[in-house]
Amino acid sequence: MTQKSKVKIAVIGTVGVPGIYGGFETLADYLIQNLSNEFDFTVYCSKKKYKDRPKTYHGARLIYLPIEANGKSSILYDIVSIFHALFYADTLLILGVSGAFVLPFVKLFTRKKIITNIDGLEWKRDKWGKYAKKYLKKQEEIAVNYSHEIISDNKGIQDHVSESYNSSSNLIAYGGDHVFYEKLNSDTKTKYNLPDKYAFKVCRIEPENNIHIILEAFRNTNLNLVLVGNWNNNLYGTELKNEYTDDNLYLLDPIYDQKKLNELRSNCWFYIHGHSAGGTNPSLVEAMNLGLAIIAFDVHYNRFTTNNKAVYFKTAQDLKEKLNYIIEHDEIVKIGSKMKSIAKEEYTWPVISKKYKNLFLL
DSSP: OOOOOOEEEEEESSSOSSOOSSHHHHHHHHHHHHHTTTEEEEEEEEGGGOSSOOSEETTEEEEEESSOSSTTHHHHHHHHHHHHHTTTOSEEEEESSTTGGGHHHHHHHOOOEEEEEOOSOGGGOTTSOHHHHHHHHHHHHHHHHHOSEEEESSHHHHHHHHHHHSOOOEEOOOOOTTOOOOOOOHHHHHHTTOOSSOEEEEOOOOGGGTHHHHHHHHTTSSOOEEEESOGGGSHHHHHHHHHOOOTTEEEEOOOOOHHHHHHHHHTOSEEEEOOOSSSSOHHHHHHHHTTOOEEEESSHHHHHHTTTOSEEESSHHHHHHHHHHHHHTTOHHHHHHHHHHHHHHHSOHHHHHHHHHHHHHO
């Protein structure tokens, strides 16, 4: 009796694995770790991002393309990956919508199964210009109409797909249990001149992450804030860094050492989440898995992720008042405990991987 061959899955749209860049890369990494025994994975990787280029990773085949995976070049990166995958894959798992305009061809002329995670609503992000927003919105529409299965990472995204395209989608978020508590090393504390007690945030420095509101709320207070981000990446970031020079504001450049980042995050007093665009943000579910109290910007995406049990703010004054309240009423530990409980039930990689597995087997 011959053994049934594994379903061949091409993972398209990430920088690559091991996951060293962002949410999609971490997703691809843990799908491979959890499901390689049951599926035959191939992952496309950006050659420029990996100095060492092994041929396999946890049983997955790695293919390196000499193209950047982000920005405008992501369109070419995704298209080349899609057409290459047509020669061997049974299923295309496409993360993002950059190259979606080729999906009608794939669906019409091949028998490949197309599963697309449309990510957050990229076309709403302030960092994109008018024409880029129009392009991304159109790609989202094509992805929804020409994929066999759509993945929404948040109830807000799922509602958008239903209302805008009259289409159903599969609700699958991200895991965050890959982060672990790290004791704060004295060298780390000295290197970043950290105070004993501080709030923490890590993110890209972009307007939709509401950095300006958060900094204004902490200004002229006795509360310390450590904020890690790419301050020099745009005018918004450089202007904020020049303006907010208060002693209680620790504006640190990007930290790519995950252990160091976990040291800072694990030992904070509470976590500030300012994201207002997109769906389920990986840094939020990571903070929840660490049992940190969450104070989040008040949008339905964040309320859904935290099951309406975090603290929410809309303005700098609102944030300042909420901070004073939870500190005075000793609410921080209680909120953190709720976040940990939600995360362990909904945002772990075994839970997320099982949901993807069910899609692969449909």
